[in-house]
Amino acid sequence: MDDTSLRLDGNALGGEFQEIFAQELTSARVQCGHCGKVEPIGAEHVYMHAPGSVVRCRHCESVLMVIVQGPSGYRLAFHGCTWLDIPHEA
Amino acid sequence: VARAAVLGRLNWRLGEVVEITDETSRVRSIAFHVPEWPGHRPGQHVDVRLTAEDGYQAQRSYSIASPPEDQRLILTVERIPDGEVSPYLVDELIVGDQIEIRGPIGGYFVWEAKMGGPLLLVAGGSGVVPLMAMVRHRAAVSSMVPTRLVYSSRSLDDVIYRDELDRLGGDNDGFEVIHTLTRVQPPDWTGYNRRVDSQMLTEVAFPPSATPAVFICGPTPLVESVAGALTLLGHEPKRVKTERFGPTGG
Numbered sequence: 001m002d003d004t005s006l007r008l009d010g011n012a013l014g015g016e017f018q019e020i021f022a023q024e025l026t027s028a029r030v031q032c033g034h035c036g037k038v039e040p041i042g043a044e045h046v047y048m049h050a051p052g053s054v055v056r057c058r059h060c061e062s063v064l065m066v067i068v069q070g071p072s073g074y075r076l077a078f079h080g081c082t083w084l085d086i087p088h089e090a
Numbered sequence: 091v092a093r094a095a096v097l098g099r100l101n102w103r104l105g106e107v108v109e110i111t112d113e114t115s116r117v118r119s120i121a122f123h124v125p126e127w128p129g130h131r132p133g134q135h136v137d138v139r140l141t142a143e144d145g146y147q148a149q150r151s152y153s154i155a156s157p158p159e160d161q162r163l164i165l166t167v168e169r170i171p172d173g174e175v176s177p178y179l180v181d182e183l184i185v186g187d188q189i190e191i192r193g194p195i196g197g198y199f200v201w202e203a204k205m206g207g208p209l210l211l212v213a214g215g216s217g218v219v220p221l222m223a224m225v226r227h228r229a230a231v232s233s234m235v236p237t238r239l240v241y242s243s244r245s246l247d248d249v250i251y252r253d254e255l256d257r258l259g260g261d262n263d264g265f266e267v268i269h270t271l272t273r274v275q276p277p278d279w280t281g282y283n284r285r286v287d288s289q290m291l292t293e294v295a296f297p298p299s300a301t302p303a304v305f306i307c308g309p310t311p312l313v314e315s316v317a318g319a320l321t322l323l324g325h326e327p328k329r330v331k332t333e334r335f336g337p338t339g340g
Contacts, residue, residue, distance in 0.1 A: 005310050008334045014195040015100065015137045015151065022099040026198035042198025043331070 006049045010041040013053055016067060017041075020074055023086065031082040034062035102139065103127070105191040107183055108162060113250045116169045117216060118180050119155060121162040124191060130154055132223040133200040133305065133333075136165070136193030140175055148174040153220035153307075153333075154194065157227035163191070166250060168216040199305065199333050203228055207235035207303060208296045212286060212316050214242045214308025217335060218250050221307055225265065229258055236264045240294055242286050242312065245274035268294045286312065288319040298324035307333040 010026050017025035026042035037059045044064060045056045052068035057080070064080040078084070105122035112118050132154075139149045150173075156164035169180040183189070201209060201224045209228075211221040218241055228237060243249045249269065259267040270282035270290065282290055296302040304325060306316050313334045320330055 004314065006336060007310050007314070008336060009199070009332055011135075011196050011199050011333050012151065014135070014197075015192070018100045018195060024195075024197040026196050040198050042196065043328075 003047060006047060008046040008048060010044045010046055010055065012046050012048060013041070013055065013067070016053070016069075020076070025086065027087065029085040030064060031085075032057040032060060032062055032064060033080050033082045035060040036082070100137075100192045100195070102190045102192045104188045105163060107185050107187045107189075110183070110185060113166060114248050116180070116248075117166060117250050119164055119166045120179065120183060121156070121164045122189075122191065124163050127163060128194070129158055130163075130194035131197070131200045131202060132157060132227040133220045134194035134196045134223075135220065136163070136191050136195060138165070138175060138179070139190040139192075140178060141190070150175040151195070153223070155219045155222050155226075157223055157230045159227065159230035166216065166219045166222070199307075199331050201227075201303060201305060203231045203233035203235060205303065207237060208300055209235055209237040210295050210302040210304045211237065211239040212241075212304070212306040212308075213239065214286075214312035215244070215248070216250060217306075217308030217312070217333070219307075220333060221305060222251055224305070225255075225258060228265065229261075229263075232263075234264050236296070238266045238268060238294060238296065240268045240270070240286055240290070242270045242272055242308070245271055246276055246279075286316050286319075288323065291316070291319055291323060295320070295323075298326075301326070301329065304330040305333075306330065308335060310334040310336055 014026045027040050029038050029040050031038045045058050047054045052066055055065040057064055062080055066077040068075045103124050105124040107120055108123050109121040110118055135151050135153045137149055137151050139147055141147050152165045155166040167176055167179045170176045213221050255267045258265055272285055275283050306313050313332045317330050317332050321327055
């Protein structure tokens with residue numbers, strides 16, 4: 001089985017993000033640091049079968065974010081995004 | 091309600107089972123009373139957490155099947171063989187039981203009547219659940235938004251919400267259901283009998299020129315293939331929202 005069949009959407013991380021940021025984040029837009037495309041997090045590709053979750057750009061599959069939960073808390077690596085645009089909640 | 095639904099930190103709440111409905115041999119709907127539930131939007135999901143006597147916890151996400159207009163929170167769950175959570179929910183849970191639920195979660199894979207249409211929904215198996223919340227919401231607010239649900243099931247017995255979909259589809263209010271049965275068909279079946287493909291979408295989906303809002307939910311291979319076909323037909327990718335279940339679905 002290749003990774004494609006394990007692919008999920010940014011939606012799948014909605015609960016984790018809301019736990020960490022106390023805010024709905026699947027509608028927040030993110031710019032890929034590699035190809036420059038902008039998408040809502042909910043539209044990006046997510047892989048959750050490894051320890052931690054990996055968010056990849058739906059256009060170029062570059063890693064945007066890595067989220068790992070350990071015994072002492074979360075570690076978030078956002079090294080693949082240029083920016084994250086979080087709207088005021090409606 | 092919508093404002094309350096998106097604000098604030100997620101809290102685990104105890105939901106009490108108030109009604110259980112068998113949908114198919116592998117799928118049941120569970121209605122909960124959740125005290126101080128903040129309300130939700132059609133398409134959102136919740137997390138469910140089970141705790142064993144030894145403290146071991148297992149957590150899964152389930153789509154909400156009920157519309158915001160329903161006082162109860164309804165989850166429709168498919169039993170995944172060897173699953174950690176779904177066999178308990180489908181086979182063991184009884185009315186009066188309490189389990190931990192948090193939500194609602196998500197804001198991207200959401201449709202409300204005020205967002206307009208036309209609305210194209212494509213479901214594979216239990217991927218119909220969040221789309222049903224949209225269909226029920228549409229009916230609850232008497233929306234006339236032209237809506238088509240293309241629904242792929244293995245057999246007629248595997249079709250979730252069959253009677254309700256038949257009824258809603260017969261109302262002549264702009265809602266249509268197009269079934270396809272991929273493995274077993276009744277002898278008198280005149281509908282589709284194959285996986286959702288480009289030809290089928292050309293025949294039954296709104297054309298790209300109608301700029302429909304599209305929501306696809308189901309096992310990852312179905313979602314990938316339908317989203318790809320719609321893009322090739324000319325639908326703008328940003329109008330095509332997907333929710334993948336992973337390799338097995340549910």
